Amino acid sequence: MTQRDIQHLYWRAGFGILPKQSQQLKSKSRTEIVNELFSKSARVTPLEIDIPELKHIDFKSIQKDKEALKKLGKILQDKLSDFNEAWIERLNNPKELLRERMTLFWANHFVCRENNTFFAQQYNNTLREHALGNFRSFTKAISKEVAMIRYLNLQQNRKKSPNENFARELMELFTLGKGNYTEQDIKESARAFTGYSHDISGAFKFAKWAHDYDEKTFFNKKGNFTGDDIIDLIVQEKQCARFVCKKVYSYFVNTSINENHIESMVGVFYPKYDIEDLMRFVFMSDWFYEEENIGTKIKSPIDLIVGLNQNVPIQFKEQKHLLTLQKLLGQVLLLPPNVAGWKDGTQWIDSNTILLRLRLASILLNSAHISTKQKGQFNDRLDKFIKRAKEKQLPFNVNHDWKHFEQQFKNVSIDDLKNHLIMVNLSTETQQLLDDFGKSSKQEHCIQLMSLPEYQMC
């Protein structure tokens, strides 16, 4: 496989690749490399943070103690930022790279927002567990997750007073897409999900008294359907496979959809709904490596932060700075804007985020300085600029590990650096710009490259 194809694969299936590793893979075939991605993600390593308050908890007794319950609720809410940090840490140092990338993808498919850290963590690990599994069982598991039950009001969904929130989003956002079901289908399926509940420990509980056992009519079929039956009926529709494949394509391949590619994906995905089979098909396809799909995706804020960290590891001295950065860039993990999730692509970009994105590498790694020293000329303004940059308070307080960069890029020449950091083919104008500025050191050139709009692409 060529270096560029390897990089492309690793940007989409992971968060980029370092020169040393891509060098090792170069001699291998596509099949070998793709197989390795999957075999290395076969295991599931749950992500858990330390919540000492939960260690020896007796859920039964605490249930009666209102004060203790309230206190615990507050603690669990405060821990959410710890979990946010732990998740990013996991993305920076994944054991199962592809599984982590898929988990991130599914978190923006089965979108959920949960303030209780314990429940949010459980949800997150359910995403991780099913990330490469079977979409049908995945959807069923999600419908029984406490976080989802709370988020989309399944608890308020009772016989005779159904709440349609979950049923609607299940079809509109999770499985079929708008226009592929009727309002009547929503009403009837909401009845099938009545009685979904949970206990205080976060386990699913089915409240028989609240369930509507009467006959329902769904997709022109009659029966005493349960929630699981409804999901079975939904996945029987080929449209469900098509909907999920489009979402996968738009995230992993290209936001502009090629219908032929979608149809061939559906051929693999339907009717088994095996996510691993689908992803393997995508990564093995020739079209995945076509030029129009390489370097044409705008990095999400998390792609940007995690990708940068691959090259030069950074550590925020204050946790709240990492949160602020996510907020300013427009993506705080665990806090999606609404059930539709974050919209990928150009939606990340506005006047404020573009400026921060382009300045990010210099702010985090180089005291906000980007070298513009012209070849052979002394730039007075530049020195003033450096001085000012050092004087002014930087918004983020970080430690950076340039040693890691120097080691990983040891065998990469300064002129070759761009081929490892940038996925877009640079135009002659941009190339000219870089040549004009000169490359005084690998580190400075790295900052220059990371400050190009082209670096925002993967």
Added chain:
Amino acid sequence: MKRREFIKQTSIASSLALVPSFVNAFDDILLNGLGHKRLVIIQLDGGNDGLNTIVPYRNDIYYKNRPTLSIKSSELIKATDDIGFHSSLKPLKRLFDKGFVSIINNVGYPNPNRSHFRSMDIWQTASHSNQSLTSGWIGRYLDAYGKAPYDAIEVDESLSLAMKGETLSAIATNNAQRLFRTSQEPYFKSIINHSSDAHLSEHNLGYLYKTLIATESSAKYIYEISKTFSSKQTYPNTQFAKQLKTTAEFINSGLQTKVYYTSLGGFDTHANQTNAQSRLLSQYAEGVEAFVNDLKQNGTFKDTLILTFSEFGRRVKQNAANGTDHGTANNVFVIGENLKRQGFYNNIASLEDLDKNGDLKFEVDFRTVYATLLNKWLNVDDEKILNHTFQKLNFV
């Protein structure tokens, strides 16, 4: 030097030769001159208790439900025989008496959501309560009618969803000089100068380049116009008033911006509401009065409309902690010089007919307020932006 000449010169001096026409920020002023209609939005975060803001002081149900939180009629500023303003709203009442305020009561939406986060999302995107949109209502206004990011400014550090469109988003700044300096980073200038047609035509990468160019141009425009005006009005010493002062400077300097977005937070008064709400309402009313005076003195008030909203009101019945819990419908204030309906636009909410949670049943859909502002004030096709037909109201 006259402002127009100044603008003309700076536009030639800047590197706009490469810039596609849609970001050319300066034509607008030269062609249209000053005096366009603009909208200022004030968002009260956390759910302001509307019932203790505009108080039905002859209503027994109000006093029964709020044994410790209700406000005695003697402590209110009376507006009519049965409605009084919270005593912190004296400055707002002065504007009200001049006919500059229209209070729309009982504004909400069907199937109300009582989560801050979700309800704010609904207000900001103008969605139905069972619908999730990824663009804001002002953002979609920009998509359809905007030319550059500076068409709408959020006086803050980052953009709210309300201000994000699909193809064009607003720009956020509470310090035009800082934004300008950031955009003037020499490296970025070089990138802009080296951008080519090939860059701009590419799908996603082109969007990055175009946004960078538009940002540089908007930041420059905002800074260079706004620095020509410095407010002489005295404002209270609060964060909120500072936002309004910045907004007034933007407006009075002649920026062609159509929409400004500001916010005041802290209204989530579950416990010990009385003092907290008093303090916040003072900040609000004093800030707004200074702002209106500032605009009036500079002849810009007549073309400015100020909308104040909160994501929901609060429950009629107070809770055990001397506070109130999340409710539903609420009052909305519209402030301007030539209102068609001054004073109370409609009757205050009924406290007799509540929903099963003990909350108000809304009467006016908030999107009819938006539709009115878009259609009758900003003179655009509201249906194109709201994707739905809403009845228009008669306050402007």
